[in-house]
Amino acid sequence: MPSQNDIHTSLRRFFIPPEIVDTACPEITGSEAGHICRVLRLSAGDEVELFDGTGSGYRAQIVSANPDQVRLSIVETYTLTTESPVRVTLALGFLKENKMDDLIRPLTELGIHCLQPFYAARSVSRPKAKGLEKRLDRWQKKALEAVKQCRRARIPTIEPADSLTDVLKASDSFDLKIFFWEGEPLAVKLPEQALPYPRSILAVVGPEGGFSEDEVQMAREHGFLICGMGPRILRAQTAAVAACTVLQYLFGDMGDGCER
CATH class of the missing domain: 3.40.1280.10 (SPOUT methyltransferase, trefoil knot domain)
Known part of the structure; x- marks a missing residue:
């Protein structure tokens, strides 16, 4: 059975500004939204990993997706452990x-x-x-x-x-x-x-x-x-x-x- 870490690392990864993490439906817009839809061909129901650049990671599900805007629902929050101790x-x-x-x-x-x-x-x-x-x-x-x-x-x-x-x-x-x-x-x-x-x-x-x-x-x-x-x-x-x-x-x- 795969570990929780294995599950997270298998997901596509995207950056989300920390100030919008707590909103009802965080959004990814601009060129990144186009990449998600046109290149990766992800759609509603697919899961992704988000990170906010401050040490936290999030497992999220796509609620709706178009090349201009991808709306997400955060399913799980966790601390990322890939930073060096020094x-x-x-x-x-x-x-x-x-x-x-x-x-x-x-x-x-x-x-x-x-x-x-x-x-x-x-x-x-x-x-x-x-x-x-x-x-x-x-x-x-x-x-x-x-x-x-x-x-x-x-x-x-x-x-x-x-x-x-x-x-x-x-x-x-x-x-x-x-x-x-x-x-x-x-x-x-x-x-x-x-x-x-x-x-x-x-x-x-x-x-x-x-x-x-x-x-x-x-x-x-x-x-x-x-x-x-x-x-x-x-x-x-x-x-x-x-x-x-x-x-x-x-x-x-x-x-x-x-x-x-």
Whole structure:
């Protein structure tokens, strides 16, 4: 007999804003409604899973459906358990546009809590305010699509910072602060140097050109642990994914951390 979790994961999954969950008949409208009707060909009586991005999931039945509006009735409410126990904020030096676009999905799948792009001394990409606003909107949509696919409970936030200095100054609230730098010969050996059970981690990764010596020194002065990633030089986007993977393995739910 299939478990309750098996039943939920077999259902098509859709996002619903938390503010409309408690309405009599929550609705899905716009392009998502068209996708439900025209592509998935779901109709009245079919069941779907909803999530509100705040940690709750809902089993719902379609009451009525047309390409403009799908009306639903919530059958069951439950807590989703797919979020990592450690909140990882990745501060990443701005990369060229397509590289940042391509990173949103894997970083979301790896369970990051927040992505914080910033301008580093060697950042090639420096979008102006209007261009950045468009990019943020696109990245948030990509993150939402990734959350639907990987069955996460929460949508990661994307909060740009003006500079590395701003990132470092706001770092005191984190349990663990790591600065990944290709000039550091030692590979990651965090358990011996860090808190045994950090629940919030700030990881800083540089742009295409890496960090300057002055930036590394600033990180040291702000109490960051300076770490390398082995003897090979990684591309910036590879380093971002590798950093999140290592941290989830050590402290999250991809390795020993999930047993703590």
